[in-house]
Amino acid sequence: MSGGAPFGRLATGEEIRRWHIEAGELEAAVITWGATVQDLRYRGRGVVLGADRLEPYFDDLQYAGAIVGRFANRIGGARFDLNGTTYRTDPNFRGRHTLHGGGRGAGERPWRMEELRDDSVRLSLHLPDGDMGFPGALDVMATYSLEPPATLRVVIEARTTRATPCSFAHHGYFVLDDSGTGTRYALQIDAERYLPVDDDLIPTGEIAGVAGTPFDFRTRRPIGTSGYDHNFCLSPGGGALRRVARADSPASGLCMEVSTTEPGLQLYDGAHLRGLPRNGTPLGANPAIALEAQAWPDSPNHANFPDCILRPGSVYRSETLYSFGYGSSADQPASPHAPR
Secondary structure: OOOOEEEEEOOOOOEEEEEEEEEOOEEEEEEOEOOEEEEEEEOOEEOEOOOOOOHHHHOOOOOOOEEEOOEOOEEHHHEEEEOOEEEEOOOOEOOOEEEOOOOOOHHHOEOEEEEEEOOEEEEEEEEOOOHHHOOOOEEEEEEEEEEOOOEEEEEEEEEEOOOEEOEOEEEOOEOOOOOOOOOOOEEEEOEEEEOOEOOOOOEOOOOEEOOOOOOOOOOOEEOOOOOOEEEEEEOOOOOOOEEEEEEEOOOOOEEEEEEEOOOEEEEEOOOOOOOOEEOOEEOOOOOOEEEEEEOOOOHHHOOOOOOOEEOOOOOEEEEEEEEEEEHHHHHOOOOOOOOO
């Protein structure tokens, strides 16, 4: 599709373009690199980390605002067994594990713009059979839509030619005030369990209760500095869209609610994001938070985790909503919209 504004060029010479949408109290910009939300504004306030040029997305801003996959999060040992075959995937995390689909996962490739409307964009990506070690040719479609008064809806669909692990996630880094740190945000997550991880951030296989631990966000409280890059096992939803989390800033009064069809929510506290450029000013530690709705990490290697395998003839569909408001709006449902 022609149009959009130039945003930069890859080493191959391919041009990356930027597209603008708006509705209600939100406006957003999406670039074709990684199907990335480069900018998101609520009543004029920027609420995500982003850059005004392409190069930071190859370095400090890697994955920021992108659609990551074909398997979001980590696969331990960069391997898994499926239907009697062992598959070895790209070890792009610490040289021994796979992160976000490998070194050239969905978040690190140019997508194709398929449809532009005033309030939505739809992009597509083709991942070949054997790409990054995964079986099956995978065709992915991601749609961002803005819905009044202030909801960003992310819908991702995929089809495959062979059975394959499939989990895509929107990897936004959210900023709710001007303090420069997300550790003071208050957070509530509807999860009674979480996944403990080893020193490489790979799930141990245990499904642990949050009660009495720093992972208990069932009641709203500050995020703090305990160090989070963990999956929360969400309340059962059977694939239904339901509200699962709320983050808010006591300083600004801005809140964000998250609704999703997914079984897991990865909380990352931004501990390693220091040094990112924002309006020319370096950021300190923990400048933003990520709340990534997805399958449980390392699911292909744990039979006791929810099934993450997409098979031919089936359609993978993930839907996640991010809804913004001030003050009493935090006490309202995340969105009045039914799944569609």
